Amino acid sequence: MEDEAAVIYGLEFQCRCLTAQIAETELIKFLAGTQSLKHDNQVHLIEYDDDHNTVSKDVYAHNVGEIWHIAACPWDKTIFSTIYSKTVESKREVTSTLWKIPESDKHSSQDNHHAKELTKLIDFGTLDYGDVNQVIFHPSTEDHEVITLVDNHILQWDVGSDECKIKNSFSLEVKGQKSLTCGKWGPHHNCVQICTANDTTLRGWDLRTKKSVYTIENAHSQLIRDLDYNPNRQYYLASCGDDCKVKFWDVRNTKEEVKVLSDHSHWVWSVRFNHFHDQLVLTSSSDSRVILSSTVSISSETYGALLEEDNINDDNTNDKSINDEENKRVPQQDGIVKIYDEHEESVYAAEWSSADSWVFASLSYDGRLVVNRAPRSERFKIYFDGMGED
Amino acid sequence: MSSAADSNSDGRRNRGMLKSYYTQGENSGDKQFDLDDSSFKPDQYLDFLLKKSSLNELMHQEEEIVQNIRSLDSEMQTLVYENYNKFITATETIRKMKSDFGQMEEEMKALSENMDNICDLSSSVSDTLQQKRSGIRKLAGVHTLLQKLQFLFELPARLKKCIEMEAYNQAVRYYTRARAVLNQYQHMPTFAGISQDCGSIIYELGNALKEKLRDSEASSKQLAEYVDLLLQLEEPADSLCDEYLISARSRVDEKVQELEDVLEDNSVDILEFVDIGCNGVLSNVSLLVVAYNDMFLNRAKANTELDSIALQKVSALVKEILHKFFELIQKRVQLEKQTGDNAILVRALDRFHRRLQAMNKLLPTAELATLATEIVYNAAKDRIDHYYQALTDHLGHCITDIRQALAAPKLISSNLDENSSTPLQNLVQTSVSSLVEQIKAVLANLQAFIATDITFAMKSTFRRPFCFDGVREGLVVRFLRRMLEYLNELCEKPSGPATLLLLLSKLATILEESTIGYLLVLVDEQFLIVQEGDVQFTNPQTLKDEAKAAAKKLLNNYVRLEGQTLSHMVRKSVETRDWLNTIEPRNVRAVMKRVVEDTSSIDSQVGQLYDDMEEQKKDRGSDSTKRSASGLMKSSKTWSFTPSTTAAVLDNSAFMTNISKLFSDKIDIFSEVDASRASIMTGIIKIVLKTLLECVRLRTFSKYGLQQVQVDTHYLQMYLWRFVQDENLVHRLLDEIVSSSLHRCIEPSLMENSVIELICERG
Numbered sequence A: 001m002e003d004e005a006a007v008i009y010g011l012e013f014q015c016r017c018l019t020a021q022i023a024e025t026e027l028i029k030f031l032a033g034t035q036s037l038k039h040d041n042q043v044h045l046i047e048y049d050d051d052h053n054t055v056s057k058d059v060y061a062h063n064v065g066e067i068w069h070i071a072a073c074p075w076d077k078t079i080f081s082t083i084y085s086k087t088v089e090s091k092r093e094v095t096s097t098l099w100k101i102p103e104s105d106k107h108s109s110q111d112n113h114h115a116k117e118l119t120k121l122i123d124f125g126t127l128d129y130g131d132v133n134q135v136i137f138h139p140s141t142e143d144h145e146v147i148t149l150v151d152n153h154i155l156q157w158d159v160g161s162d163e164c165k166i167k168n169s170f171s172l173e174v175k176g177q178k179s180l181t182c183g184k185w186g187p188h189h190n191c192v193q194i195c196t197a198n199d200t201t202l203r204g205w206d207l208r209t210k211k212s213v214y215t216i217e218n219a220h221s222q223l224i225r226d227l228d229y230n231p232n233r234q235y236y237l238a239s240c241g242d243d244c245k246v247k248f249w250d251v252r253n254t255k256e257e258v259k260v261l262s263d264h265s266h267w268v269w270s271v272r273f274n275h276f277h278d279q280l281v282l283t284s285s286s287d288s289r290v291i292l293s294s295t296v297s298i299s300s301e302t303y304g305a306l307l308e309e310d311n312i313n314d315d316n317t318n319d320k321s322i323n324d325e326e327n328k329r330v331p332q333q334d335g336i337v338k339i340y341d342e343h344e345e346s347v348y349a350a351e352w353s354s355a356d357s358w359v360f361a362s363l364s365y366d367g368r369l370v371v372n373r374a375p376r377s378e379r380f381k382i383y384f385d386g387m388g389e390d
Numbered sequence B: 001m002s003s004a005a006d007s008n009s010d011g012r013r014n015r016g017m018l019k020s021y022y023t024q025g026e027n028s029g030d031k032q033f034d035l036d037d038s039s040f041k042p043d044q045y046l047d048f049l050l051k052k053s054s055l056n057e058l059m060h061q062e063e064e065i066v067q068n069i070r071s072l073d074s075e076m077q078t079l080v081y082e083n084y085n086k087f088i089t090a091t092e093t094i095r096k097m098k099s100d101f102g103q104m105e106e107e108m109k110a111l112s113e114n115m116d117n118i119c120d121l122s123s124s125v126s127d128t129l130q131q132k133r134s135g136i137r138k139l140a141g142v143h144t145l146l147q148k149l150q151f152l153f154e155l156p157a158r159l160k161k162c163i164e165m166e167a168y169n170q171a172v173r174y175y176t177r178a179r180a181v182l183n184q185y186q187h188m189p190t191f192a193g194i195s196q197d198c199g200s201i202i203y204e205l206g207n208a209l210k211e212k213l214r215d216s217e218a219s220s221k222q223l224a225e226y227v228d229l230l231l232q233l234e235e236p237a238d239s240l241c242d243e244y245l246i247s248a249r250s251r252v253d254e255k256v257q258e259l260e261d262v263l264e265d266n267s268v269d270i271l272e273f274v275d276i277g278c279n280g281v282l283s284n285v286s287l288l289v290v291a292y293n294d295m296f297l298n299r300a301k302a303n304t305e306l307d308s309i310a311l312q313k314v315s316a317l318v319k320e321i322l323h324k325f326f327e328l329i330q331k332r333v334q335l336e337k338q339t340g341d342n343a344i345l346v347r348a349l350d351r352f353h354r355r356l357q358a359m360n361k362l363l364p365t366a367e368l369a370t371l372a373t374e375i376v377y378n379a380a381k382d383r384i385d386h387y388y389q390a391l392t393d394h395l396g397h398c399i400t401d402i403r404q405a406l407a408a409p410k411l412i413s414s415n416l417d418e419n420s421s422t423p424l425q426n427l428v429q430t431s432v433s434s435l436v437e438q439i440k441a442v443l444a445n446l447q448a449f450i451a452t453d454i455t456f457a458m459k460s461t462f463r464r465p466f467c468f469d470g471v472r473e474g475l476v477v478r479f480l481r482r483m484l485e486y487l488n489e490l491c492e493k494p495s496g497p498a499t500l501l502l503l504l505s506k507l508a509t510i511l512e513e514s515t516i517g518y519l520l521v522l523v524d525e526q527f528l529i530v531q532e533g534d535v536q537f538t539n540p541q542t543l544k545d546e547a548k549a550a551a552k553k554l555l556n557n558y559v560r561l562e563g564q565t566l567s568h569m570v571r572k573s574v575e576t577r578d579w580l581n582t583i584e585p586r587n588v589r590a591v592m593k594r595v596v597e598d599t600s601s602i603d604s605q606v607g608q609l610y611d612d613m614e615e616q617k618k619d620r621g622s623d624s625t626k627r628s629a630s631g632l633m634k635s636s637k638t639w640s641f642t643p644s645t646t647a648a649v650l651d652n653s654a655f656m657t658n659i660s661k662l663f664s665d666k667i668d669i670f671s672e673v674d675a676s677r678a679s680i681m682t683g684i685i686k687i688v689l690k691t692l693l694e695c696v697r698l699r700t701f702s703k704y705g706l707q708q709v710q711v712d713t714h715y716l717q718m719y720l721w722r723f724v725q726d727e728n729l730v731h732r733l734l735d736e737i738v739s740s741s742l743h744r745c746i747e748p749s750l751m752e753n754s755v756i757e758l759i760c761e762r763g
Helices: A303-310 A312-328 A376-389 B002-023 B042-052 B055-165 B168-184 B189-214 B220-232 B237-263 B270-297 B304-338 B343-362 B368-407 B423-450 B460-492 B498-526 B540-576 B590-609 B624-640 B647-662 B677-697 B703-723 B727-743 B753-762
Strands: A007-010 A014-020 A028-035 A041-049 A054-062 A066-072 A079-088 A091-100 A119-124 A132-137 A145-150 A153-158 A165-171 A182-185 A193-198 A201-206 A211-216 A224-229 A236-241 A246-250 A259-261 A268-273 A280-285 A290-294 A335-340 A347-352 A359-364 A368-373
Touching: A007 A054, A014 A066, A014 A347, A014 A359, A028 A079, A028 A359, A028 A368, A041 A066, A041 A079, A041 A359, A041 A368, A066 A132, A079 A132, A091 A132, A119 A153, A132 A182, A145 A182, A182 A224, A193 A224, A201 A224, A236 A268, A280 A347, A280 A359, B042 B055, B055 B168, B055 B189, B168 B189, B168 B220, B189 B220, B220 B237, B237 B270, B237 B304, B270 B304, B270 B343, B304 B343, B304 B368, B343 B368, B343 B423, B368 B423, B368 B460, B368 B498, B423 B460, B423 B498, B423 B590, B460 B498, B460 B540, B498 B540, B498 B590, B540 B590, B540 B677, B590 B677, B590 B703, B677 B703, B677 B727, B703 B727, B703 B753
Parallel strands: A224 A268, A268 A347
Antiparallel strands: A007 A368, A014 A028, A028 A041, A028 A066, A041 A054, A066 A079, A079 A091, A091 A119, A132 A145, A145 A153, A153 A165, A182 A193, A193 A201, A201 A211, A224 A236, A236 A246, A246 A259, A268 A280, A280 A290, A290 A335, A347 A359, A359 A368
């Protein structure tokens, strides 16, 4: 544990996409997909060994095209999805597929040169709709559903049964840029809401009514690249984009953001809340930096927020006592926790591990994958504060 | 004669006695030879003479003695005669007196007899009159009693009459005389009746007086009289105070009302208004207070407790009235806002202040001086706020003017070659100077408040806060702060053309470099502000620092905004093109030309305001083509190997570029820029190129797509290198773009450099 140095793993090809293997809660595992036009692409399953600070990998062949996006299934750790493109007769097609990692004997496969095969579960037939932009799994483990964002369409698939069918579909009909570039399935409210981004607009959808429930126009001055729900605090989400900013929103008030971080010096490509301590926010940017920030003031772990949720009916009468209590202890401060600059290229993805809440991985375009751990001082700070609350 | 001799002998004897006294014991021997001495021994003397003197001397001596004897004899004779004469006269006088006394004795005797007679007579008279006298005395007593009774019985009637005649004074005098008696004999029915009658009449009288008191027509003097009478009637002074104050109040209120009526009247200027107010309200209040003091406070039989209550009452009333009055004045002063002239306002305030100063002496408890100063200060503060508002508005106008000027097409299209006319520079200069002029005008106006002939200006309670808190901090510093704040706000929410940000950043720079210092010195000089130890002064340096920060922020935002505008164009052009199905490049894409054009125009704009820091590090003229060619040669060398090598090597080039990156610094894209032309331009170009890089990475290219990128980048390189500080930086970014598109190309084959150059030079 003493060693907090980053572990670097190199992929052979250029890469844009990374995800944690969400269903895996014991081992720290990440999935990364490569981008190469000339070679067979691969999916790397990377395991980080906490105790020895080493990385081991399994490589799976992905012969169907270069991978633009990868997502892990929350209910089965062997299932994941990729979005990939291939060029057919000088036409680029972008489709998505659900894959299953086949059972295998780990020890016998030391030979990494021969990539293992993946089992194709489902091909999402979305070509008629356009290019796939994102595949989103249902956040809970009970409902086996997937949403694909295809151009301006939102397609909800039921993947539980053998036959895969579109359960629900609706489209964004606006003028201008309406291609849904990214989206997230809200883990709150029984998972009936998703949030999508097109150009500079954030839009919340209710899956039952297929209607937009809120719209934040010009959330960013430039294109929005990514967004994430706060896993512990409903209504709160973060977005990032080409204006180099990370913005935090309370979707009940779409007029103004709750907080802005502008620490990156180029486009911010991904933003992720820590699953357990949502004050820790991980952002990656094409300025080749990964920044870990603390936004404790708007996280679920502020004393104020906890009490506020307890006494939500008491309205504002308790504000004073909350403030008093806050003053008694030295609160954690908002701000940058650490800037990680192990990358030399644009970092398009950074993800928290699902098994260890302090570990995260980041992936830059040159194929460098770095596994890091939140600084110990910050961890202690959060631990102690957590104990103080009990 | 005799007397003379007498005195002579006396004198001699006396002398002798004195001599004997003084010379006793000294030379007693000599005395024997002194003729005048009592112890003179004639024989011895003779012997002595005989022994001692010659004959001649003896003769002489003898002669002398004879002579002396003779003279002594004659003297004696005279004395005797004289004394005899005197004796005779005295005898005669005595004889005469004797006869006179005889007469007198007879007369005295007669007198004594007469006196006895008179005594007898007088005693007899007195005896006879004794009895009647006591009778008369009784009668006289009865008479006066009756008179008094009559007065009492007539009292009601008299009082009535007096009241009818309105001779209240008289009535009160009568009543006060009778009151004691009436009270004393109240138990007797008759007196009780009278007392009642009188009581009721007096009650009426009292009411009448009070009525008069309330009558608004009555003069102050009359009022005072009434109050005096009422006091004599033993009306409670307490309620009288109230009565009096109420009535006085109503009259003052009238004046206040009058004043209020003219409040809205525009034809009455403030000076006139204050005059009306001072003459109407303040004079009346003074009169009221003076009369009140006479009536209730300065009375002989002063009751201190009552006095203090009375004093409180009047103070309260005066305060109330004055508050109302002050309110009016304040309202009026506030109405002054529309006009720009301070002179009249200041004079009016001065007059007002002086009048209150005078009032203050009259009623020290009301703390009028403080109130007056407060009002003046508030008025001054209002002015300052007004000016502040005006300045803020002016700032708004300036910005609007700038916006409009920027919107006018001639500015944008201004040619760099017409070196003399730098419209942006002019625009900034005019804006700054107009702002400075405006502030100077305001300061000049405000100086009226501290002119030497204004009384309140000399008061330290006014002057210091006015000059320091008011003008310096409240106006100038606040305005400068507001301006910087405004500039910062503009950064947060950019609206309007990006050039505005550039221009304002220059404006902030000018503020920092000269204007702030100049204005603060100006204020300090004009308002004689001296730095004192404990006062919180806004340091010019902090303001300058803020201005510098604002300038920097504006500049950074300008770069960001321009960069993003160009980026947007580039991103759209890359995203919308189908790079897989593109024809062999024949031209540079229009969007690149547009980028270069826009960059040039931005450069010319920046050039109008910001100089090159290094003196002409690049020769913009003659050998630019040569330089660009060499630049291209350099960059093309890196790539020229790739087409010939196998695909595997191609993939390795990613590795190669990584290696090369290890040895070069990271490029911060949206980074801080310096206030120099090259730095600004570098900032913008970096943003554009990085955007192109990121966009290229998201696409897939065919052979011709790749070649088009090659052409585009070459074109960019040809024209952009001269704008930037570090040519290598541009080259590196362009390298990355081409190598990235090479990676994203399905059939990587590069175009010949000569062909690229040909295409680019053609246009």
